[in-house]
Amino acid sequence: MQAYEFINNLIPPLKLNDKVALALNWMEEIRTDILPVVDESRFMGFVTEELVFSLNDPENTFANIPLENISCFVYQDKHIYDVIKVASEYHSNMIAVVDRENHYLGVVTMEDAISAFADSLSIQSAGAVLVLSMNMTDYSLSEISRIIESENTKILSSFLSSDPLDDSKIKLTLKLDKTELRHVKATIERFGYRILDHFQEEEGVNGEQERIDNLFRFLQI
Structure with missing residues (x-):
């Protein structure tokens, strides 16, 4: 039950040169209030719906915005328990997954993590x-x-x-x-x-x- 097994491939990462407007569109389409941001396969942090609305600047890019929870990630071989632990520490509904070279692989949602945890406990x-x-x-x-x-x-x-x-x-x-x-x-x-x-x-x-x-x-x- 390692973290990479539960990566949600339906959650796309934003890039630093993406505009705030794109984040809003994706959040509405995917029905989420949080998205990861990457830069050349490096996880840079998360952007939340609350942060986006507080900026009130749809043309701004994430290169100019201080991202949240930049350390909210786990390595791909960590157990699902570690995913839930990190999510709890950062009060986040989404956790990034990286390899040992810190290349971004995807995210695990808390819903998926809790379901996996529930399965492990019968x-x-x-x-x-x-x-x-x-x-x-x-x-x-x-x-x-x-x-x-x-x-x-x-x-x-x-x-x-x-x-x-x-x-x-x-x-x-x-x-x-x-x-x-x-x-x-x-x-x-x-x-x-x-x-x-x-x-x-x-x-x-x-x-x-x-x-x-x-x-x-x-x-x-």
């Missing part, structure tokens, strides 16, 4: 989500898997983060292959694990927005 699969809290010293995915599998349930994916209720602990979010959690929850609690929350999902989740919503629930964003 968000689209039917099942349920279970959120546990524990000390880092008590964390053993193999032991937790053994407990869950004793109830004929399997872990499809897992995600570690800080516990919002206790900075000294971690939060383990698990995607399970069963929608019914009653017996699993009872068994986990019997082994001393604290359950923060759970989400029981419908069979056959469909639609891009539903997938994104489920991802946010999974990560507790």
Whole structure:
């Protein structure tokens, strides 16, 4: 799941000698509010719809305009996780992809990155989500898997983060292959694990927005 695999070839790059009017036309045609700018295969930064309107000068070129997020890029061999991390750091809906010689290859949109991330975490699969809290010293995915599998349930994916209720602990979010959690929850609690929350999902989740919503629930964003 490397960045270059998710390049969106429908997003064209602007050049430094292009006029602001062209950016507006492309944004309207592609239905985006951000476009990359390149100069002889070098990524120079992004131009946003907000920046374009603030200039109020359709004949101006991007060679005369300070571009945004000039460091909002990842190398082509970086994992999709790194794409999302960089996008979050720069609060950008688009991330440039370059090779190791810094030649521009294209962009990945946040929509595509989130879809890929959701796939990697089995968000689209039917099942349920279970959120546990524990000390880092008590964390053993193999032991937790053994407990869950004793109830004929399997872990499809897992995600570690800080516990919002206790900075000294971690939060383990698990995607399970069963929608019914009653017996699993009872068994986990019997082994001393604290359950923060759970989400029981419908069979056959469909639609891009539903997938994104489920991802946010999974990560507790």
